[in-house]
Amino acid sequence: MDTHRVLLDGSRLVVESCVRAGANVYVGYPITPASLIFSYASRRFPIALPAPDEITALQWMAGLSAAGYLPVTATSFPGFALMVESINMAYMMELPMLIILVQRLGPSTGTATAGAQGDLLLLDGLISGGYPLPVLCISDLKDCWLLPPVALRAAVEMRTPVVLLSSKEMVMTQASFDLSQLPEIEPVRQAFYHGPGPYRPYDPGDGLVPPFLPVGSDHDVVRLNASTHDRSGLLQHTSEEAMANTRRLGEKVEALTPVLYHLDEQEGARTLVVSYDITSGAAREAVKMLRAQGVPVSLLLARTLLPVPAIYYEVIDRYSRVVIAEENAQGQFARLLFGRRIPPNIRLVGAVGRMVRPEEIAREVLAP
Amino acid sequence: MSIFLTQPELPFCKGCGHHHVVRSTVKALEAIGVRPADVILVTDIGCHGIVDGNFATHTVHGLHGRSVAMAAGIAMGLPPGKKVIVYIGDGGATIGLQHILEAARMNVDLTVVVHNNMLYGMTGGQPSSLTPRGFRTAITPDGSPLPHHDLCRLVYEAGASYVARVLGVGDFSEVLRQAMEIEGFALVEVLELCTSYGVKWNPGLRLKALAEETGYTLGVWTRSPRPVFRLRAGAEEPLGPRGAGLLDLPPVEVRFSSLLEGRWALILSGSAGEGVQQAAEILARAAMAAGLHVTKKGSYPVTVGVGFSTAEVILSRSPIFYHGVHEPDAVVITSMDGLRNQQGRIREMQRGILWLDASLPVPETGAEVRIRDFRGHAGARYAALYALWMVLQETGILPPEALLEAVQGTPLADRIPRERFAPRGS
């Protein structure tokens, strides 16, 4: 196949991928390091809207999603923090949308132009009540192309907001890239309810996800509700039907979130390197270096972060040492997997304000 | 019973003005002659917001203060002919004031009905920004010390098509009908007294007298039609990608070769506005044209136009997984801003080469130092590109012509002083 080598950044791949996957509205509010996505989207999306703030952005998205559009936004922690209540609303109303969270160095406004992987634990507790929010994570440039369609499809098929996690260096660094390696993207098609009615917007039938009908439909009236509600969408206190409905929100995400990861196991390896997001690159490089030195080592790069896929534990259990590398001080993914009591065979490699280096990962693999 | 209602019994306290709002809304809708499926009622948080189940229309019950923003999303996405109505209280209007002003500015096609009973009814009677001076509430028993926002005036100034303030007694369906029939943003502020808290804390107070005393002027304010903010004229209008796609990016063809075996990392640092990022990108393209893998990143202060500008470029024979630069092979400094930005790294360098503009003091470093007159030779604007050209001359990492070739296709193509980029010694 002919190569098509270009110099580009991940933001551009993400935007093109979203558009090809059928996302039709981008709602943006500028924030470094997500602004590149906004600027590409404003030139490429069928519709791009500049919002006056991030709360409005998420509310417009909810309104547009309710009206049958498939909206996307990108932000970083300070903007994301403003969106949290509205993301909970969209989760409760069961409105599909994609939120791209580009991590930067915190706390607070931190350093806008420095990368970080500091928001994973925030995402784990984002939905009040502890319900899981689907979070997928980009681990290289190719993922910038492959993951948006998966995330958008998951949003539509589960009727839920989905977060695509990334970080500054992942979407802003330019790199040589061969476009000819990218597979075609199958657009996500939203199927709308056309049953005999009456339409009950939160009646999942035999499944976990109710069929979707946009508000304003001529077919039947639609009731959306951010408060505890029954299958018809009507406000309830804590009726059995309503509580079952709320429980279902978590169950569908647990059951239906796609499980994506990269696993490269080497025969004879006793150590597994685990990483995600920007540190995946350093992890790959470290594994390459170690193998070149004749040290067998395996590699797990997590793309589905939440809900945590059970397979990660199965893989981890096969190794006597596991090195988890991520660009934060706490070992957030390690905490997500093991809580605050990290088993002694789990080694953490972290960095703050700079990228984790391959040598640091390799050193931990080789350490006595 | 009206086709717009599912049950006539409303969930409000006896005597609450909210009853009149619902009855007048229903009457207005009947007068307009739409069907329930043409109406989307978006409710906020507050006593008024529990009315969803009474309406046979589409209903959306969202967050406190955010109903107008969500309704704006719905309304801008729907084709003309649908009636999007927001029910919001004075508390919701206080939290969501910006959403209301923004929707008015955009002239989104919706009708906002503000149930202004001048306090938060659902939570026990606290003051909002629409509570008038002197009005007593649960937490201002001596009367609110501050004047209220004139919401109608604010919204009108923001660009609303139709604004009205009415007393929430009896039948005001005619005003609501006008508001709903106008295409564009309409807001009707309905003054009410909460029988549970407003009357309790202000016994004997008459709504009409209160409105007069506190300057809550009744009336209707309209402006001549202006464009309505809508995403599409009709639902049939196709939604396709716009502009140039990714595949329209011109490919970089391999026309040169490089002797580089492994990985080579360069830092270029100078002043903002002196083409540092552009020069680094040109180097990256030149390396691609020599068949190498590259990464390039920029760093600069948030005030993009002043201070330092630093670029990191990695060239590699094999794919680059990790694009951090810990120990650079080459550091190129073209100005004092760049030197200051990189001084820590330069001090730590134990190997590699430091190219330094002749105007700068020589810092302490373990790197080999090469002093060159970049600025004097090429001028501030082209010092960075010229410096990279020199580096290629001196190292042979890439053929220098690859760099000049890569300038083609950039805005610099017709501008760079080519005569300055001649092989050394010629």
Ligand code: SF4
């Ligand atoms: S508490 Fe006040 S605002 Fe709420 S329904 Fe009763 S009278 Fe109306």
